[in-house]
Amino acid sequence: MAPRTRFAPSPTGFLHVGGVRTALYNWLVARQAQGAFILRIEDTDAARNREEWVEGIFDSMRWIGLDWDELYRQSERGALYVDAAAKLEASGLAYWCDCAREAVDARAAARKGPPGYDGFCRERGLGPGEGRALRFRPPDEGATIVPDVIRGAPSFDHATLDDPVIVRSSGDPMFVLANVVDDLDMRITHVIRGEEHLPTTPKYLLLWDALGGGEHPTFAHVPVLVNEKRQKLSKRRDPVALEQYRDEGYLPEVMLNYLALLGWSSPDGEEKLTVEDMLANFRIEDVGNSPAFFDVAKLRAFNGDAIRALSSDEFIARAAPWLEAPHAPWEPEAFDAVAFARLAPLVQERVFRLAEVTAMVDFVFLEEAPVDEGSWIKAMKPHASALLDAVIAAYEICPWEAEHLKAALIEAGEGLELKLKVAQAPVRVAVTGRTVGPPLFESLEVMGREGVLTRLRDARGRL
């Protein structure tokens, strides 16, 4: 049977890189075997969901290239969950409960046991009504084994499972019910998801059986992502939103490649992988079960390598969004594509993320050099006035080509007993505003004599 996998995000925030990795593994399993990859928006919790997060999921998935064959939204499927809940109630596997959370907690504290529900309403025979939730009743005895291709077969004693709420007192279905009902209805063959869901999987399987689901899906609970301190990535502390990486100018194919390696490696150990490589070699069984380090420095290095591997034309095309509003600080008509194309190969050698392109070339298109005070103070030492005078004089007449511009600056520096590195700093800051950037003399050549002289004179005047 061809696999049917699903990615089932809850739209409660930006799409998390860990979620994207889960989506990728699901996508690979489906695409490798001509199966179907389903995107299911788990939006039953109206209080926590926002439509813009749903749009964000679609945008992020499209950007990174994970296309889906079927799309569902749980908020449109309420009737199915109501039916399933009625079925469970009719077969005596679910019961109504009117315990407030405080009462549940107070009883747990009084019995000095673990927190959680104690089955108080199991035999009370309550019917539906205001303030009442429907609970599922797992068996008291025995255990459920979760066969998991990554984690072996962890076993969960039924005595440790409390009776989960499956329909809230508001009438809305709970996650665990909607999740199982949909996996059944959508004939999901592989449940590949984050390991945080493993503890509820026994309830999932008991519900699956109670609803007459037949053969179980294959489970794979993929490991959490951690930061350099081995802490679980958190959206409050760590950069986790895929959109953030997109906006910083990571290439989508690099993100996909890097995410694939979080918990999995190619059999030959190769790290730079295309989608075709992943499709050929990925096996969900080979995913490891220990936390995976999301190493932003490594990702950045990968991205830099990939940027350098682009053809010059591709680089120019990919950089284009960062040369426009809202990224670009210059007037749109000031942009000169020919000038950019001349600088592009130099910039391509130096950036790790496409967002860095803007600040590397802004000096060409801005009316004035974007001088920051720190760079100015660093570069404009006491020798700067004499140096700028000499350079201005030389640049008024020398041929306007990088090698001549360099030779003239060396000569001006020598006259003041300054090494090239020291001598070029005031010129660089006067013209580009910064102490770092693309190679100076090529930059001057691209800017043209008039523009360069104007800035050098302005800087000299300021000193």
Ligand code: GLU
């Ligand atoms: N909606 C769940 C989440 O966002 C995923 C559930 C699942 O994959 O089974 O964590």
